[in-house]
Amino acid sequence: MIxxxxxxxxxxxxETFSGKDQVQHQLIFNYHADQCINKIDIYAIRNRSTDANFxxxxxxxxxxxxxxxxxxxxxxxxxSCVTSFYVDIFDVNNLKExxxxxxxxxxxxxxxxxxxxxxxxxxxxxxxxxVISSIDIALWDLAAKRANYPLSKLLGAERNKIDAYASxxxxxxxxxxxxxxxxxxxxxxKVIKLHVWGNFIKDKQLIENINSKFxxxxxxxxxxxxxxxxxxxxxxLGQLMNKELFICIEAPIEDNLFKDYHxxxxxxxxxxxxxxxDLYSVAHLETGISNKSWDAGRFDVSVVGGVTESxxxxxxxxxxxxxxxxxxxxxxxxxxxxxHIILANxxxxxxxxxxxxxxxKFGMKDAILLEGNRIHAPDAPGIGVEINWSxxxxxxxxxxxSMGAR
Numbered sequence: 001m002i003x004x005x006x007x008x009x010x011x012x013x014x015e016t017f018s019g020k021d022q023v024q025h026q027l028i029f030n031y032h033a034d035q036c037i038n039k040i041d042i043y044a045i046r047n048r049s050t051d052a053n054f055x056x057x058x059x060x061x062x063x064x065x066x067x068x069x070x071x072x073x074x075x076x077x078x079x080s081c082v083t084s085f086y087v088d089i090f091d092v093n094n095l096k097e098x099x100x101x102x103x104x105x106x107x108x109x110x111x112x113x114x115x116x117x118x119x120x121x122x123x124x125x126x127x128x129x130x131v132i133s134s135i136d137i138a139l140w141d142l143a144a145k146r147a148n149y150p151l152s153k154l155l156g157a158e159r160n161k162i163d164a165y166a167s168x169x170x171x172x173x174x175x176x177x178x179x180x181x182x183x184x185x186x187x188x189x190k191v192i193k194l195h196v197w198g199n200f201i202k203d204k205q206l207i208e209n210i211n212s213k214f215x216x217x218x219x220x221x222x223x224x225x226x227x228x229x230x231x232x233x234x235x236x237l238g239q240l241m242n243k244e245l246f247i248c249i250e251a252p253i254e255d256n257l258f259k260d261y262h263x264x265x266x267x268x269x270x271x272x273x274x275x276x277x278d279l280y281s282v283a284h285l286e287t288g289i290s291n292k293s294w295d296a297g298r299f300d301v302s303v304v305g306g307v308t309e310s311x312x313x314x315x316x317x318x319x320x321x322x323x324x325x326x327x328x329x330x331x332x333x334x335x336x337x338x339x340h341i342i343l344a345n346x347x348x349x350x351x352x353x354x355x356x357x358x359x360x361k362f363g364m365k366d367a368i369l370l371e372g373n374r375i376h377a378p379d380a381p382g383i384g385v386e387i388n389w390s391x392x393x394x395x396x397x398x399x400x401x402s403m404g405a406r
Contacts, residue, residue, distance in 0.1 A: 001319055004282065004312040010114045010143070017311045017344075018156030025154070028146040029112045037111070039071040040102055040403040044095040045395035049359040050331075053170040055198035055226045061085040065331040066094050067363075067392070068102075068134045070142060078142025079383065081337070082130045082302040083330030090397040098131045099401055105135055106403075113139040113308045129305045136306025137337055145382040151337075152377050155311070155344035162342060164351040164375040165191035165222065167329065170198075174209060181210075184355065185219055188372030191247070193222035193352065200233050204240060211242045222248040227275050229253060231260045238268040250298070251275035255284075261293035271295040276303075276327035285313055289320045296323035296349075301341050302334050303327075314345050321347070328352040332360045332368055336383050343377055351375045363392045 007013045010029045015022045043066070050063045063083050070078040084094050101124060108119055113136045120127055120135070144151040152160070166184035171177050181192055196203045203225075210221060223246065225234060234252035241249075248271040253260055255274045265272045274288065276298035288294055297317050301310045317324045324345060328338040329352065342348040353370065354360055361368065365386040369376040378384025392398065 002315055004315055007114065007312070010112045010140075010308065013114055013308065013311050014155065017315055020156055025143075025147055028143040031110050031112075034074050035072055035076075035111070036109075037070045037106065038073050038404065040106075041069040041071075042095060042098055042102070042401045042403075043067040043069075043392050044090075044092050044397075044399045045363070045392055046090050046397040047359065047362055048396050049356075049362075054195045054224070055170055055228055056202075057198035057228050058226075062089065062091075063330065064091050064094070064397075065334075066098060066130070066134060067331075067333065067387070068098065068138050069387075070138045072142070076142055076145050078138035078140075078145070079333070079385075079387065080134050080137035080141060080302075080306075081331050081333035082133050082137075083334050084130060092399060094128065094130050094134075095399060095401065097128060098134055099403070101127060101131050101135070102403060111139055111142065113143070113306065117305060117308050129303060129309075132309075133302045133304070133306040136308050137302065140307040141382040148381050150340065150377055150379060150384050151307075151382055152340040152343040155307075155340065157340070157344040157377075158346075159343055160379075161371075161374050161376040162339075162351050163191070163349065164353045164370065164373055165189060165193055167193040167224075167352045167354050168195065169355070170195045174206060177206060178209065178213065180355070181219075188370075189353075190218065190373045191220045191222065191350070193224060193248075193250070195224045195226065198226060198228040200229070200237070203237055207237060207240045210245065211240075214245055215242060219245070220247045221245055222250060224250040225252045227251040227254045231257070231263065235264060235267055238264065238270070241270065243269040246270050248273060258287055258291040258293045261288070262291050265292070265295060273298050273325060276300055282312060282316060285316055289316070289322055294322070296325045298325050298327055300327040300329075300334075301338050302330065307337075307341065310341050314341070314347075318345070318347055323347045323349065325350055326352070329354045330360070331362070332364045333383065333385060333387075335360065335368060336378070336385055339375065339377055340383065362395065363388050 144154045166189040326338045328335045
């Protein structure tokens with residue numbers, strides 16, 4: 001078994017994950033004076049159009065997107081995006097934390113993502129995973145651009161497209177659920193994920209309506225309970241689901257109830273997977289594996305610590321033959337980052353497409369490449385997207401910070 005804690009560099013991590021000799025890429029992680037980062041731009045944006053409900057038991061979530069751009073003396077750049085969810089109008093806590101962390105990052109004299117992550121966590125013990133993710137993803141994007149590879153290909157991907165499903169938020173009425181399901185089926189999706197109300201009686205009605213309306217169709221459904229139910233209620237709702245229609249329940253209960261997850265797996269025919277926002281660490285994943293809690297794991301690259309931490313989690317999951325289905329809700333940049341990781345991991349089956357689709361493309365010249373129920377990765381180096389930097393300034397809420405090398 002591979003001990004990921006003993007991996008000491010991004011190149012070693014890349015070789016371990018891909019199973020290939022990557023010595024030809026050693027120079028992309030090396031630090032030289034002419035390749036050093038000499039300008040940093042940080043953008044915080046929010047548009048009201050991305051406000052969403054994921055359960056009626058919660059308030060409306062508002063998304064603040066932090067976009068980081070690292071520029072080098074020799075003309076390359078590395079970009080990243082992380083999305084945080086708040087009930088506040090416009091939360092800039094992550095922006096402020098990132099600004100302080102970048103000042104320390106600039107003193108490290110290294111652009112190796114793994115080494116940077118280790119050093120920042122040691123120097124700033126309480127640094128958030130979102131801030132580490134921002135810097136780490138930008139460094140991996142920079143490395144892939146230097147290699148002249150799409151990020152997925154740098155990571156060893158042998159495919160450039162994958163099946164996608166439409167992920168629908170929580171709606172106020174049953175009619176809105178059905179109308180939106182029909183809408184996304186008409187666009188070519190074959191799998192639909194629903195975020196439920198979080199009210200047992202209403203969710204029971206929703207399940208029964210889907211059982212009745214779609215029982216003779218080829219459409220398949222996933223349901224996200226957002227961890228609001230106890231074991232008994234989650235089991236009861238799962239038992240109501242037509243086993244031919246429903247292929248997955250996400251977050252049926254709270255993520256830390258590992259043994260109850262295992263019981264649900266044994267009792268229900270569909271896939272049982274965790275929430276994903278709580279799978280922050282190697283320790284959490286290993287506990288889930290040892291308890292046989294899930295049919296597949298779940299995390300978000302932009303939440304767990306970036307590409308570096310994601311590859312560690314995938315190495316562990318692949319050793320245990322545990323599939324990993326990544327969460328992709330957020331700005332289109334966040335979606336693309338997760339897409340590259342999904343494509344590189346052969347044990348991942350689906351890509352999540354947040355809806356409504358167009359509102360998440362803000363500021364992107366190269367949008368998500370959907371063809372029916374298949375999504376393609378961009379062919380350009382790195383994450384592969386071109387940003388309309390001037391358009392970002394037209395967001396409903398906007399703040400920019402620029403920093404230069406000392």
